[in-house]
Amino acid sequence: MRRYSFLEKVLKIALPVALQSMLQASFSIVDEMMVGSLGSVCVAAVGMAGKLSSLYMVVIGAVVSVAGIMMSQYLGANEKQESDRSFSLNLLVALLIGLLFTAVCLTLPNRLMGLYSADSETVVTAAKYLKIISVGYLPYAVIMMISARLRCMENAVTPLVCSLAASAVNTVLNYALIFGKLGFSSIGANGAAIATVISQFFNMLLLLAGTFAVNRKSGLSFRFSPVLMQLQFGEYLSMLLPVLVIEFMWSLSENVYASVYGHIGTPESAAMTLTYPIQGLMIGALSGLSQAAGILIGKELGRKEYETAYRKSKYLVYCALVGSFVLSVVLVYLMGLYTDMFNVEDYVKRVAQQILLVFAIVSPVKVLNMILGGGIVKSGGRTKTVMIIELVGTWGVGVPLALLSAYVWHLPIPMVYFLLSLEEIVRLVLMWIVFVRKKWMRKL
Numbered sequence: 001m002r003r004y005s006f007l008e009k010v011l012k013i014a015l016p017v018a019l020q021s022m023l024q025a026s027f028s029i030v031d032e033m034m035v036g037s038l039g040s041v042c043v044a045a046v047g048m049a050g051k052l053s054s055l056y057m058v059v060i061g062a063v064v065s066v067a068g069i070m071m072s073q074y075l076g077a078n079e080k081q082e083s084d085r086s087f088s089l090n091l092l093v094a095l096l097i098g099l100l101f102t103a104v105c106l107t108l109p110n111r112l113m114g115l116y117s118a119d120s121e122t123v124v125t126a127a128k129y130l131k132i133i134s135v136g137y138l139p140y141a142v143i144m145m146i147s148a149r150l151r152c153m154e155n156a157v158t159p160l161v162c163s164l165a166a167s168a169v170n171t172v173l174n175y176a177l178i179f180g181k182l183g184f185s186s187i188g189a190n191g192a193a194i195a196t197v198i199s200q201f202f203n204m205l206l207l208l209a210g211t212f213a214v215n216r217k218s219g220l221s222f223r224f225s226p227v228l229m230q231l232q233f234g235e236y237l238s239m240l241l242p243v244l245v246i247e248f249m250w251s252l253s254e255n256v257y258a259s260v261y262g263h264i265g266t267p268e269s270a271a272m273t274l275t276y277p278i279q280g281l282m283i284g285a286l287s288g289l290s291q292a293a294g295i296l297i298g299k300e301l302g303r304k305e306y307e308t309a310y311r312k313s314k315y316l317v318y319c320a321l322v323g324s325f326v327l328s329v330v331l332v333y334l335m336g337l338y339t340d341m342f343n344v345e346d347y348v349k350r351v352a353q354q355i356l357l358v359f360a361i362v363s364p365v366k367v368l369n370m371i372l373g374g375g376i377v378k379s380g381g382r383t384k385t386v387m388i389i390e391l392v393g394t395w396g397v398g399v400p401l402a403l404l405s406a407y408v409w410h411l412p413i414p415m416v417y418f419l420l421s422l423e424e425i426v427r428l429v430l431m432w433i434v435f436v437r438k439k440w441m442r443k444l
Contacts, residue, residue, distance in 0.1 A: 009154065009296055010316070014288030016156035020163045021284025034178050034192070042189045043344065044266050045125035047273030048116040049193075051258040052130060055251040056101040056137055062247035063094045064144045065294075065374075066240045069381055071152040072295045073443065076302025087149050089236070094141040105134035116255075117262040117269070125189060132193035136200035143200065146207045150214065152295055156288075158210040166203035170195050242387035243378075253394045257420060260406045261413060268413040270344060271351035278338055279359055282327050286367050289320050293375030301380055306441045313376045313435070317368065324367035328360040335360075354414035358421065365424040372431045380440040389430045398423030 067090035074083040105112065109127035117123055147159035176182040177191025187194070262269045293316045300309035335356040339349040373386050402420040405411045411419070434440060 010292045012154060013151055013156045013292040013295060016160040017151065017291045018285050018288030020160045021287045034174050038188055041122050041125060041266065043270040043273050045122050046129055046189055046192065047269065047276065048113055048126040048258065048262065049130040049133060051116065051255050052112055053133055055255060058247040058251040059097055059244060060094050060141050060144055062243040063090050063097065063240065064148045065243050065378065066090060067145060068148045068152060068294055069239065069298055069379055071149060072298030072379065073302035075152055076299030087145065091145045094145055095138065098138040098141040102134050102137045105130050116259050119266055122266060129189050129193045132190055133196055136197035139200040139204040142204050143207055146211055150211065151291060155214060158214060159207065162203055162206040162210055165206060166199045169202050170199035173198055239381050239383050242383040246387045246390045249391060250394055253399050256399055257402055260402050260416065264406060264413050267345065267348050268351060271348045272355060272413065274339065274342055274348065274352045275355045275359065278356060282331060282363060283366065283370065285327055286320055286323050287370065289316055290370045290375040293371055294379045297376055298379040301441060301443055304443055309441055310438060316376065317371055320367050320371040321364060324364040328363045331356060331360045351413060355417055358414055358418045362421040362424055365428050369424055369427050369431060372435055373427065377431065377434055377440045380442045382440040385434055385440065389427055392430065393423040393427035397426050
C-alpha cells in the first residue's frame with residue numbers, strides 16, 4: 001500500500017511534466033517543419049541561435065534546480081515560510097541573469113553567431129533571430145520559477161495547461177508570421193522568433209493568473225522576501241554555484257559541439273538540428289521522473305527519512321531504465337518516418353537518421369544520468385559532487401573526443417556524435433558510486 005501511495009505521487013508529478021515536455025517537443029517538431037521549408041540555411045541558423053539560447057536556459061535551470069531542492073525540503077519539513085523565501089531569492093537571481101543575457105545578445109549578436117559557423121549568410125540570419133528571441137528571456141525565467149514552485153506543491157497540472165495554451169499560440173503565430181497567413185506579412189525565420197517571444201509572455205501571464213487562483217482556492221498566502229533565515233547565505237551559494245557551473249559548462253560544451261557540427265558543414269549541422277526535437281521528445285517523456293525524484297526524495301530528506309528515500313530512489317531508477325529502453329526501440333522503428341516529414345535534401349535526411357540511431361543507443365544512459373544526477377543525488381544539496389562528475393565526463397571525455405574526431409580524425413558527424421556521447425558512460429559509473437555510498441542524503 002505504501003508503494004502504491006508513492007507511485008501515485010510520482011505519477012501526479014511525473015505525468016504532467018512528461019506530457020508538458022512531450023507537447024513542447026511536438027510543437028517544436030511542427031515549428032522545425034515550418035522553418036525547414038525555408039531551406040538548410042534557415043534551419044542551421046535557427047539551430048545556432050537556439051544553442052546560445054539553450055545556454056541561458058540551462059543557467060536559469062540551475063537556479064530553478066536549487067530553488068526546487070530548497071522548496072521541496074522545506075515543504076517536507078512543514079516550513080512554508082522558508083519555502084517562500086527560497087522562491088523569492090531564486091526568482092531575483094534568475095531575473096538578474098536574464099537581464100545580463102538579454103543585454104549581451106542584443107549588443108553582440110553577429111559576433112556570437114560567428115562562433116558557430118564560417119558561412120556569412122547563416123551567421124547574419126542567426127544574428128537577426130537571436131536579437132528577437134532574447135527579448136523573451138526574462139518571462140522565461142519567471143515561467144520556470146513559478147512552475148517549479150507549483151510542482152513542489154505537487155500541482156504539476158497548472159504549468160501543463162498554461163504551457164499547452166502557449167505552445168498552441170506559438171504554433172499558430174509561427175504559421176502566420178513565417179508564411180504570411182491570417183493577414184500577416186511573411187517574415188520567414190524572424191517570424192518564428194517573434195512567435196516564440198509572444199508565446200513566452202502569454203505563458204507567463206497565464207501562470208501568474210493560475211498561481212493566484214491556486215493560492216486563493218487553497219487559502220495559501222505568499223510573501224516575497226529574498227532573505228533566508230535558517231539557511232545561511234554561504235550555504236545557499238555552496239549549492240547554487242556548483243549547479244551554475246554544471247549547467248553553464250554543460251551548455252558551453254553543447255555549444256562547442258554545435259560549433260564542431262557547423263564547421264563540418266551546413267548540411268551536417270542542419271541534420272543535427274533536425275534531431276533536436278525528437279531528442280527533446282524522448283528525454284522529455286522521462287523528464288517527469290527526474291522532476292518527481294527531486295521533489296519527492298527531497299521531501300523525504302527534509303523529514304530525515306533517509307532509508308525510505310534510498311529505497312524509493314532505487315525504484316525510480318528502475319522505472320527510468322525500463323522506460324528508456326522501450327522508447328529507444330520505438331525510435332529505431334519510426335526515425336525514417338520522422339525525417340521524411342521535412343522538406344530538406346535526401347543527404348540531410350540520411351545523416352539525421354544515422355544520428356538518431358546513435359541517440360537511441362545512448363539514450364538509456366542519458367536518462368539514468370538525468371534521474372540520478374539531475375534529481376536524486378542533487379535533492380540532498382550535494383551539488384559540488386555532481387559538479388565534479390559532470391566536469392570530468394564532459395570536459396575530460398566528451399569535448400576532447402569531439403575535437404579529435406572532427407578536426408584530427410575527420411570522421412563523419414554520426415561517428416563524432418557517438419564518440420563524444422561516451423562521456424555519458426563515464427558520468428553514470430561515477431554517479432552510481434556516489435549513489436550507493438548514500439553520502440548525498442542529508443537535510444538542509
